[in-house]
Each structure stands twice: as C-alpha cells, then as structure tokens.
Amino acid sequence: MDEFSLIEYFFSKSQLSENISLGVGDDCALIDIPTGYQLATSVDTLLEGVHFPVDGPAEGVGSRALCVALSDLAAMGAEPVAFTLAISLPELNEDWLEAFSRGLYSVANEYMCPLVGGDTTRGPLAITIQVLGKVRCGQALRRSGAMVGDAVCVSGSLGDGAASLNLIVHSKPPRLDSSIRAYLYDRYYRPAPQFELASILAGAASAAIDISDGFLADLGHVCKMSGVGAKVDLELLPYTQQLDRISCAGRIRDWMLCGGDDYQLCFSVPQKKLANLLQIASQIGVRVSCVGEIVKGAGVQLLDTGTELNMEDLTDNKGYNHFG
Ligand code: ADP
Ligand code: MG
Numbered sequence: 670m671d672e673f674s675l676i677e678y679f680f681s682k683s684q685l686s687e688n689i690s691l692g693v694g695d696d697c698a699l700i701d702i703p704t705g706y707q708l709a710t711s712v713d714t715l716l717e718g719v720h721f722p723v724d725g726p727a728e729g730v731g732s733r734a735l736c737v738a739l740s741d742l743a744a745m746g747a748e749p750v751a752f753t754l755a756i757s758l759p760e761l762n763e764d765w766l767e768a769f770s771r772g773l774y775s776v777a778n779e780y781m782c783p784l785v786g787g788d789t790t791r792g793p794l795a796i797t798i799q800v801l802g803k804v805r806c807g808q809a810l811r812r813s814g815a816m817v818g819d820a821v822c823v824s825g826s827l828g829d830g831a832a833s834l835n836l837i838v839h840s841k842p843p844r845l846d847s848s849i850r851a852y853l854y855d856r857y858y859r860p861a862p863q864f865e866l867a868s869i870l871a872g873a874a875s876a877a878i879d880i881s882d883g884f885l886a887d888l889g890h891v892c893k894m895s896g897v898g899a900k901v902d903l904e905l906l907p908y909t910q911q912l913d914r915i916s917c918a919g920r921i922r923d924w925m926l927c928g929g930d931d932y933q934l935c936f937s938v939p940q941k942k943l944a945n946l947l948q949i950a951s952q953i954g955v956r957v958s959c960v961g962e963i964v965k966g967a968g969v970q971l972l973d974t975g976t977e978l979n980m981e982d983l984t985d986n987k988g989y990n991h992f993g
Contacts, residue, residue: 670761672789679770680754683783688750691785698785700751702803709747709802709809713738717794727765729858730796731772737881738798739780739862740932744879746810746867747802749782755799757792772858780862810870810877815895815937819875821961824866824933826907827884828921831928833857836915849911860932866955870936873946877936883929888969891937901961903973926971937963 670678681693690699702708715734717723735752742749754773758766777784782800833853836845863879870877876895880887884906892899906925913921938946943959950957964970971978 670763675761675766676789679766680784680787682774683777683785685783686781689783689785692783693786698751700785700801705806706803707806707809709742709745709804710799711738711741712797712799714795714797727768728772731769732776732859733857734796734798735773735776736860736862737932738800739782740860740879740881742800742802743862743864743867744810744877744934745802745804746808746871746877747804748864749780750801750803751783751785752798752800754784754787755797756787757790757795759792759794780864808871810867810874810936812876812878812891812894815876815891815897815963816939817897817963817965819937819939819963820943820959821888821899821901821937821963822957822959823884823907823935824863825956826909827931827933828908828912828924828928829853829856830860830930830932831924832912832916834930845915849915852911857930860930862932863934865953866934866950869946869949869953873942874936874938877934880931880933880935881929883927884935885926885969888935891935892968898964898966898968898970899961900964900970900972903971903978905958905960907956907958
C-alpha cells in the first residue's frame with residue numbers, strides 16, 4: 670500500500686451530500702453554499718502527546734479529532750457541511766488506520782459531515798481537521814455580544830473532560846468502577862458537539878463559546894471580546910453524579926473551572942429571552958444551567974456561598990495555553 674491507495678482505501682468513503690459537487694480525488698473539492706448562508710470555517714490540530722495520549726486508541730483518536738473540530742461549528746451556531754483532514758503518520762500501519770478511520774467516519778456519519786479532501790504526509794503523528802459549516806447570514810453566535818445584565822449559562826455538565834484526562838488517560842486507577850470508566854472514556858474520546866442546543870440559540874444568545882480550555886478561561890474570552898465582566902456562582906455549576914462518586918468537592922471544583930476538554934457551550938442570554946430559551950431547551954432534552962450574570966468591568970469573579978473566591982486558590986486559573 671502506498672500514499673494513494675491509502676487515501677483511496679481509508680479516506681474516500683464519505684457519502685456526499687447534495688451540497689458537495691466534488692469530494693476526494695481531484696485538486697480541490699467543490700462545495701455549494703446555499704443563498705442566504707455564510708461559510709463558517711475553523712481548523713484544529715491534534716498532536717500525539719499533547720492533545721491525546723501517546724499510543725491512544727486509534728478509533729478514539731479519530732472520533733475525538735472530529736468531535737473537537739465540530740464543536741467550534743456548534744459554538745458558532747453553524748451546521749456541518751464538510752471537513753478536510755491533513756494527517757501526518759510515522760508509518761503506514763493498516764490496523765491503526767482502519768481503527769482511526771472507523772472512529773472518524775462514525776462521527777462524520779452521525780453529524781452528516783462528509784470528508785471531502787485532505788493531505789497525507791509522513792512524520793510524527795499529527796491530525797489537522799478543517800471543518801466547514803453554514804450559518805444563516807447574521808445569525809452566527811459570536812463571542813463579542815454579551816451585554817451587562819445578561820444571564821451566563823452552560824450546557825450539560827462541567828468537569829468530565831478533566832476528570833477523564835486525569836483518571837483514564839494519565840493514571841489508569843485499577844479500582845475505578847467500570848461503568849464510570851466507560852462513561853469517562855466516552856466523554857474524552859467522543860465529546861458531543863452541541864448542535865441541538867446551538868440550533869435554538871440563534872436569536873436568543875448574545876454570545877457563545879465552546880469550553881475547550883476551561884470554563885473560567887473560555888468565559889474570560891467572551892468577557893474580553895464583549896468588553897464586560899462576569900460574576901459566577903460556584904454552587905450553580907453543573908456536574909454529574911459520576912464525578913461525585915470518584916472525587917472530592919475541591920478537586921471537582923478545579924476540574925469544572927479550569928479543566929477544559931468539556932466541549933459544552935457557555936453562552937450569555939438577555940434576561941427577557943431566558944425563560945423561553947430554558948423552556949425550549951428542556952423540551953428538546955438539553956440541560957442548561959444559569960450560573961451567573963454579565964456585569965460591568967472585566968474578568969470573571971467567582972462567588973462561593975456569597976463571598977468572593979480568591980483565584981489564587983485554584984490549581985490553574987488561566988486555562989490551557991501552549992506558549993503560557
Ligand atoms: P495534491 O498533490 O494535489 O495536493 P494529493 O495527492 O495530496 O493531491 O491528494 C490527492 C487527493 O486526495 C486530493 O483530492 C486530496 O484532497 C485527497 N486527500 C489526500 N489526503 C487525504 C486525506 N488524509 N483525507 C482525505 N482526502 C485526502
Ligand atoms: Mg497534497
């Protein structure tokens with residue numbers, strides 16, 4: 670097998686949708702964007718040993734790579750159209766590629782996002798995925814629209830990403846309950862991009878971001894770009910009972926605030942639109958928690974039972990930063 674048969678065998682299986690005039694195989698792919706929509710695009714690189722563990726399971730690496738990239742489209746309020754894959758491989762290992770592409774395609778099929786092109790090279794294992802999405806003109810969920818008085822909300826629960834990284838990926842504790850292990854494994858290797866929720870945020874949320882670096886850091890990005898501050902009530906941060914069963918309150922708190930890798934949405938909503946949004950979210954079965962408020966000023970303030978928490982008490986209050 671060589672480079673070209675590899676591409677044909679592992680990366681040319683996508684079912685093309687009506688918007689794709691041409692997929693893998695030519696010099697470029699050709700994609701139609703319907704009138705009234707803007708193209709939303711984002712690119713993410715995953716490096717072995719940085720974004721996933723060395724010798725991580727190939728199927729999980731494939732599913733995680735695409736889920737993480739798709740999460741940016743959801744955070745922008747865009748629907749998936751297609752993606753491209755640039756992959757650097759140390760060797761041509763067919764078993765690895767088979768499992769990797771299985772993981773990749775299972776996510777591509779679930780979110781109807783076909784693979785339409787890419788690049789294949791030899792080198793240290795690195796995966797770059799560019800996602801292309803469409804969003805109705807003027808409806809994109811930017812980071813910059815939060816206004817003083819808006820509610821600060823988060824979807825799902827926080828802390829699972831950091832818990833899974835710590836427990837499954839790094840320390841592999843032998844006595845971790847198998848159902849919790851399976852739950853965390855899935856949360857790490859297949860974090861669900863929040864498209865359902867995103868579809869009801871258009872016209873309601875004033876700003877949105879997906880939580881990749883950590884809740885504090887990512888809400889901080891929204892504040893900075895919106896020229897506002899935020900006040901967050903620690904007691905209102907949502908976490909699952911699985912975390913409760915495996916760790917103590919202090920550690921859970923750090924995972925929720927600083928951990929990252931959750932790929933939930935953090936968004937702001939004007940008070941007058943909040944009740945309606947919460948009702949629709951509950952109708953479609955998406956958990957949304959209001960955890961604070963947008964305030965004048967800058968940065969995120971944390972309240973612990975009414976008193977302000979000292980950020981220095983947190984293990985890492987800045988979120989992930991490759992050059993930090
Ligand atoms: P070029 O030399 O024009 O860059 P390539 O030989 O790199 O073309 O790629 C041939 C075709 O295969 C192109 O359509 C390209 O998009 C596609 N391709 C290459 N690598 C991948 C990959 N990892 N996944 C999907 N498509 C790929
Ligand atoms: Mg090429």
